[in-house]
Amino acid sequence: MKDVLRTTDPTQLAFAQALLSGEDITSFEMDVHMSVLDGSLGILPRRLMVANRDHFMALAVLRDNGVDGIVE
Template sequence: MKELVRANNPALISFVESLLKELDINYFVADQAISAAEGSIGMFPKRILVSEDHFDKARNLLIDAGLEDELRPLNPGFWP
């Protein structure tokens, strides 16, 4: 699985989920439990992960939807 998006914004997470569902792209929302437990501090964002074989398709979908600024970098280096 590769990280596609990391965000604290529940509306953004929901929108990305709906886009992925629409194209039958399997995904996993990581860190839901810790994100809910910490409340609204925003220290623990949710992460949307997709399989490597659907990663490019999912990435292009979000670019087409105007969400390119929300995408994780392709080569993050030391960026967490």
């Protein structure tokens, strides 16, 4: 698995997941429960992961739709 997005904005994560789902790319959100460590301040970014075979296409989909926080 490779990460394609790192952000602290939950709406941006939901948008990115919807875009990827629309292209039949399965994604997995990591670091969801890290808010316990940062005291629910939202300072630790969450990562959106995709399978290695979908990495290139996922980056293209997110980039074409203007999503910020893309990891290249």
